[in-house]
Amino acid sequence: MSNIGSYEEQIKDFDWSISEKELGYKDGDVINIGWYCSDRICEMGKADKTAFIWEGFGGQKKQYTFNDIRLAGNTIGSYLRGLGIKDGDRVCLFMDRIPELYLGFLGVLKIGAIAQPLFSAFGDESLHVRLENAETRAIITQRKHVKKVRKIRDSLPHLEFIIIVDHDGKKPLQEKEIAFSLKDADPVEEFDIFPTKAESPSVLHYTSGTTGQPKGVKHVHYSLIGQYLTSKWVLDLQDDDIYWCTADPGWVTGTSYGIIAPWSLGVTQCVLDTGFSADAWYGFIAKHRVTVWYSAPTAIRSLMKAGEEAVLKHDLSSLRHLASVGEPLNAEAVIWSEKVFGLAFHDTYWQTETGAIMLTNFPGMNIKPGSMGKPFPGITGVILDPETHEPIQEPNKPGLIAFKPGWPSMMRTYWNNEETFQSKFVNGWYLSGDRATIDQDGYFWFVGRDDDVINTGGHLVSPFEVESALLEHEAVAESAVVAKPDDVNMEVVKAFVTLKPGFNQSAELELKIMNFIRKKLSPLAMPQEIEYMDNLPKTRSGKIMRRLLHAKEWGEDIGDTSTLEDDD
Numbered sequence: 001m002s003n004i005g006s007y008e009e010q011i012k013d014f015d016w017s018i019s020e021k022e023l024g025y026k027d028g029d030v031i032n033i034g035w036y037c038s039d040r041i042c043e044m045g046k047a048d049k050t051a052f053i054w055e056g057f058g059g060q061k062k063q064y065t066f067n068d069i070r071l072a073g074n075t076i077g078s079y080l081r082g083l084g085i086k087d088g089d090r091v092c093l094f095m096d097r098i099p100e101l102y103l104g105f106l107g108v109l110k111i112g113a114i115a116q117p118l119f120s121a122f123g124d125e126s127l128h129v130r131l132e133n134a135e136t137r138a139i140i141t142q143r144k145h146v147k148k149v150r151k152i153r154d155s156l157p158h159l160e161f162i163i164i165v166d167h168d169g170k171k172p173l174q175e176k177e178i179a180f181s182l183k184d185a186d187p188v189e190e191f192d193i194f195p196t197k198a199e200s201p202s203v204l205h206y207t208s209g210t211t212g213q214p215k216g217v218k219h220v221h222y223s224l225i226g227q228y229l230t231s232k233w234v235l236d237l238q239d240d241d242i243y244w245c246t247a248d249p250g251w252v253t254g255t256s257y258g259i260i261a262p263w264s265l266g267v268t269q270c271v272l273d274t275g276f277s278a279d280a281w282y283g284f285i286a287k288h289r290v291t292v293w294y295s296a297p298t299a300i301r302s303l304m305k306a307g308e309e310a311v312l313k314h315d316l317s318s319l320r321h322l323a324s325v326g327e328p329l330n331a332e333a334v335i336w337s338e339k340v341f342g343l344a345f346h347d348t349y350w351q352t353e354t355g356a357i358m359l360t361n362f363p364g365m366n367i368k369p370g371s372m373g374k375p376f377p378g379i380t381g382v383i384l385d386p387e388t389h390e391p392i393q394e395p396n397k398p399g400l401i402a403f404k405p406g407w408p409s410m411m412r413t414y415w416n417n418e419e420t421f422q423s424k425f426v427n428g429w430y431l432s433g434d435r436a437t438i439d440q441d442g443y444f445w446f447v448g449r450d451d452d453v454i455n456t457g458g459h460l461v462s463p464f465e466v467e468s469a470l471l472e473h474e475a476v477a478e479s480a481v482v483a484k485p486d487d488v489n490m491e492v493v494k495a496f497v498t499l500k501p502g503f504n505q506s507a508e509l510e511l512k513i514m515n516f517i518r519k520k521l522s523p524l525a526m527p528q529e530i531e532y533m534d535n536l537p538k539t540r541s542g543k544i545m546r547r548l549l550h551a552k553e554w555g556e557d558i559g560d561t562s563t564l565e566d567d568d
């Protein structure tokens, strides 16, 4: 029997107080995610249960009980507090998927500071805009990433501490740098956890839009109420599960469901800190007897490419429930997984902004391959007419996905950008920025994004950010960046550029520009192709017509360009 039981029964009189009750929370109480993920589980008698199984890049292994993660959170928290870091301060976690990232997250939350996880493959420019916007006070990082921080520290007046968790003493520490070793620190048994309340900020995740700089999505400790129940009902996490979420905590899936979900439920989770390989992934599942697996369509499509033979080499019989998020999960992938694993991937839809799963295929639900499923109980999801912003009643008619605001894990604002936050609401609806249809049975079907943001392998990339970075290259005069179709990643970044006088259109220059973006922004944002143009198509007012280039890439009818020309 799954945790949710019957969806139809659960939606009838649903109330989030179900979650509050299970967590022993009452309105006005102290609520601290760090405490809920470790101390509370220990108090429930699971102190010696394994919380965390970790495997590193070179095959290193570490294992932690709930008591170990409780102590580690205290120890890191008390170290940060000793530096003078206090509630509300932003502390960036800039690490590979090493234990300190997960344990540091708990430590930051335990002192009431705001955890700002950033993807460790980010280049200095991506890092800079996000630290500058958040006025981050401390960054916790590794030796291998500190160079990027050094490049930008002088232009970040709010950044006081660069904490290196694996300093080996070989090279001297530089300005603002300090060494902290979890292994050598005295474990802190007794710790005064900061009494955060429901609306105290917890996590700041940056997400990319079409225009402007990335936005800091502010979440609060009350988000736990949503993350707890969605992971219980959708991921169906149960006491004896071994759970694997393949997402990096630099992105919201990796925190909401890669830290908070399993640990607040007292469930064992494992983490593999390596790049993708079908063999390594299947081997990991077999070795740790993973039961619940939360992954992403690009990974699933890559596994499909590796073929059924790769599956057959491993004993994957422990698996019992599979779920996916981040980009459209095509019907073929669902059918394939049912065939080779005997289990269908259950698609889930949500966003950094929503903090938790919004639309989903529940365990036990009749899956329509290719559909995102139905709203989680307590979530009112509709399709709005793009013109009138009224809900569309007719089935199968595309429009904008919108939700009735007020679910627990919803973002509270964009950091320092209340205006953009407000612009997300129309007629009392939160606009997701995605388009979909709802069929006669109430299932949602993804149509596409309502903006120019590129979703490459489940990661959002802002064309604006890439275009701006391209202009910083000495050879580039103008740039336009769009998505290009791709078999595995669904979309990849493609750039069109015109060159400055004196530069030649060569393959060598293309590689140089690609590398320039990779270093500055990230490997995800790096264009997979750069096409040289003599002129970029522009509107009469001189605005580059990205949409025309996009249509060309996707073999779509460009239609009437005179309307495109006037279109902003």
Ligand code: WT7
Pocket: 207, 251, 252, 253, 324, 325, 326, 327, 328, 329, 347, 348, 349, 350, 351, 352, 353, 372, 432, 433, 434, 446, 449, 455, 458, 459, 460
């Ligand atoms: C965007 C949110 C929260 C998960 C990680 C991504 C796209 C997400 C699906 C899905 C089709 C999906 C949407 C959404 N997306 N899930 N099941 N089917 N598209 O968080 O980086 O904020 O991205 O990812 O476009 O708006 P994010």
